[in-house]
Amino acid sequence: MKRIVLMGNPNVGKSVIFYRMTGIHVIASNYPGTTVGYTKGDFTFPSNIPVSPESRFQPGERCEVIDAPGVYSLEPSSRAEEVAVDILKSADLVISVVDATNLERNLCLTLQILEKNIPTVVALNIWDETKHLGIHIDPVKLEEMLGIPVVPTVGVTGEGIRKLAESLNDAGSGNHPARTREDRWLEMGRIVSSCQHLTHHHHTFLQRLSDISVHPVIGLIMAVLVLFLSFKIIRFIGESLIGYVAEPIFEGLYAPLLMKLSGVLGPGSVLHHILIGKLIDGEIDFIQSFGVLSTGLFVPLGMVLPYIISFYLVLSFLEDFGYLPRLAVLLDGLFHRVGLHGYAIIPTLLGLGCNVPAIMGTRILEGRRERFICATLISIGVPCAALQAMIFGLVGERGGRYVATVYITLFLVWLILGFILSRFVKGYSPELIIEIPHYRLPPLGPFFKKLRVRVFGFLREAVPIILIGVLVVNLLYAVGIFNFLANLTAPVITRLLGLPKESIVAILVGFLRKDVAVGMLGPLNLTSKQLVVACTVLAMSFPCIATFTILLKELGVKDMLKSTAIMLTTSVIVGTILNQVIRF
Amino acid sequence: MIVRKYISLAELGAGRSCRIMEPASGRGLTRRLEEMGIRAGKRAVKISGMPLRGPVVVQVGGTRIALGHGMARKIMVEV
Numbered sequence: 001m002k003r004i005v006l007m008g009n010p011n012v013g014k015s016v017i018f019y020r021m022t023g024i025h026v027i028a029s030n031y032p033g034t035t036v037g038y039t040k041g042d043f044t045f046p047s048n049i050p051v052s053p054e055s056r057f058q059p060g061e062r063c064e065v066i067d068a069p070g071v072y073s074l075e076p077s078s079r080a081e082e083v084a085v086d087i088l089k090s091a092d093l094v095i096s097v098v099d100a101t102n103l104e105r106n107l108c109l110t111l112q113i114l115e116k117n118i119p120t121v122v123a124l125n126i127w128d129e130t131k132h133l134g135i136h137i138d139p140v141k142l143e144e145m146l147g148i149p150v151v152p153t154v155g156v157t158g159e160g161i162r163k164l165a166e167s168l169n170d171a172g173s174g175n176h177p178a179r180t181r182e183d184r185w186l187e188m189g190r191i192v193s194s195c196q197h198l199t200h201h202h203h204t205f206l207q208r209l210s211d212i213s214v215h216p217v218i219g220l221i222m223a224v225l226v227l228f229l230s231f232k233i234i235r236f237i238g239e240s241l242i243g244y245v246a247e248p249i250f251e252g253l254y255a256p257l258l259m260k261l262s263g264v265l266g267p268g269s270v271l272h273h274i275l276i277g278k279l280i281d282g283e284i285d286f287i288q289s290f291g292v293l294s295t296g297l298f299v300p301l302g303m304v305l306p307y308i309i310s311f312y313l314v315l316s317f318l319e320d321f322g323y324l325p326r327l328a329v330l331l332d333g334l335f336h337r338v339g340l341h342g343y344a345i346i347p348t349l350l351g352l353g354c355n356v357p358a359i360m361g362t363r364i365l366e367g368r369r370e371r372f373i374c375a376t377l378i379s380i381g382v383p384c385a386a387l388q389a390m391i392f393g394l395v396g397e398r399g400g401r402y403v404a405t406v407y408i409t410l411f412l413v414w415l416i417l418g419f420i421l422s423r424f425v426k427g428y429s430p431e432l433i434i435e436i437p438h439y440r441l442p443p444l445g446p447f448f449k450k451l452r453v454r455v456f457g458f459l460r461e462a463v464p465i466i467l468i469g470v471l472v473v474n475l476l477y478a479v480g481i482f483n484f485l486a487n488l489t490a491p492v493i494t495r496l497l498g499l500p501k502e503s504i505v506a507i508l509v510g511f512l513r514k515d516v517a518v519g520m521l522g523p524l525n526l527t528s529k530q531l532v533v534a535c536t537v538l539a540m541s542f543p544c545i546a547t548f549t550i551l552l553k554e555l556g557v558k559d560m561l562k563s564t565a566i567m568l569t570t571s572v573i574v575g576t577i578l579n580q581v582i583r584f
Numbered sequence: 585m586i587v588r589k590y591i592s593l594a595e596l597g598a599g600r601s602c603r604i605m606e607p608a609s610g611r612g613l614t615r616r617l618e619e620m621g622i623r624a625g626k627r628a629v630k631i632s633g634m635p636l637r638g639p640v641v642v643q644v645g646g647t648r649i650a651l652g653h654g655m656a657r658k659i660m661v662e663v
Binding site: 072181210215219325332341342431435 | 621623632639645
């Protein structure tokens with residue numbers, strides 16, 4: 001099978017073109033470094049394209065397509081670039097994806113690929129943006145000068161993708177001699193001056209917005225507004241979905257159904273205990289009953305899913321619009337205090353959705369030290385959407401100030417721990433150097449597709465674990481293991497944290513899923529203060545199993561153990577302090 | 585006679601345009617900057633600089649690039 005590799009600078013739309021060719025959806029966003037690994041997919045050469053028998057690709061032929069991480073050069077200076085260069089060695093054909101709004105700089109990589117004598121075609125992507133920017137490129141002239149096919153494309157709408165496929169059979173390497181860096185720049189300049197001319201254009205609204213987004217004063221005010229609005233919108237959509245969709249379905253339709261099942265099984269039977277759980281005043285209580293079919297389904301679908309939808313709706317918009325790198329610039333100063341640079345805001349924000357992609361996303365940070373600090377801080381101080389939904393659901397009932405206490409504590413821990421880590425973890429943090437993308441209004445199709453991928457991802461990963469978790473917990477209760485554990489850990493849990501000894505079960509379940517764990521605090525009849533302590537400890541202590549696995553993969557055994565030790569110590573210390581300090 | 589002024593990108597005022605001179609940074613960094621389009625002879629416009637030694641945003645060609653303050657101090661420009 002022939003191998004086609006998509007190569008290009010960061011944030012030129014490789015993942016979108018990959019999706020158009022293979023139908024495989026890779027999370028694509030408007031910031032450099034969205035693709036940190038590489039993805040493979042299958043592309044079938046269209047059967048209705050005329051070819052000759054000697055053509056490289058025959059109709060219906062299947063080939064492998066690789067979406068490589070974005071690089072500026074083939075002279076590797078970072079891990080991502082090494083990966084890309086390795087991938088290139090195995091390529092039968094390269095699609096060099098070029099940002100048409102930034103032709104000159106993008107040509108550097110294209111020329112380097114051609115100098116390696118690999119058959120190449122150029123996808124002149126983001127073609128639609130050139131018009132408003134007053135950039136006029138002559139693709140025919142460019143094709144002549146490079147000696148290979150050049151196809152204007154708009155990845156997000158799919159425009160030009162068919163032409164791109166047709167051009168694959170004409171791919172060539174254009175007889176480019178190996179050049180020195182200086183020669184290459186001269187060549188780039190020569191090509192650009194004859195293929196592209198710029199006309200004066202008035203700054204568009206988005207460009208003006210772009211300028212003020214990084215203004216030291218207006219930019220900061222904007223950032224505060226954006227974050228505040230995002231929070232409000234997430235809560236509004238999340239609560240509306242719960243109030244108008246989830247609760248009516250669960251209380252109105254599902255509960256009566258379950259009650260019938262309850263009657264059939266007979267309260268008191270083992271199966272009833274496992275599937276439906278305890279009846280509270282003869283009724284099913286979706287939080288307290290704790291059966292596989294009651295709480296086990298209500299937590300992921302009734303409480304968490306609405307917030308997953310609303311969170312990713314807002315985050316995806318900010319990502320695709322291109323706001324996040326600007327936030328990175330604004331927050332760079334603050335992040336340097338905790339040993340990171342501003343770009344760490346991107347994995348950190350992803351962590352508010354789910355810690356797993358967030359920790360994978362720390363790959364956009366260069367150094368090992370930064371990645372360790374960032375991943376540890378995310379696991380400790382950044383609660384995922386599922387956990388937050390439960391905190392809002394359970395703690396929110398008692399009043400806003402209790403929720404605020406949890407959040408303020410987590411933020412302070414993030415800040416103070418980061419400050420300490422940046423002093424003690426060896427190494428230095430490199431400075432920020434990122435390209436800031438143009439603002440783009442995300443086209444609705446791919447936008448909702450991405451939202452769907454993320455929401456289904458949550459359902460696939462979370463629902464089975466929650467159901468199995470509730471089942472296992474019920475079985476272990478029956479065996480009596482938890483009593484033993486509760487007595488064993490009582491000194492820490494009761495003395496230091498001031499919680500009833502049974503809460504150890506919830507904290508242990510937190511290793512499976514934090515959302516169920518918070519749900520388990522419900523039946524314990526905790527005081528508001530205890531609830532705040534328990535939620536904070538749960539958020540900070542052991543990461544859930546999915547996060548744990550990804551920490552192991554990304555940091556290695558040694559650093560993962562270090563990170564976990566830090567988490568456990570910090571959560572006990574902070575829990576103890578909270579228990580002593582807060583008075584409501 | 586035209587007076588030429590050489591200052592670093594960090595000192596340049598926001599909104600001013602300039603021509604980039606040879607960067608005085610290490611080889612690895614110089615190379616990275618060059619690949620992103622910041623190299624000797626290029627015209628650039630400084631979009632903004634964050635206070636408290638925050639990053640500097642500069643436009644070169646069609647690209648906007650944010651650089652740490654330390655880096656921006658090493659890039660000399662001609663006003």
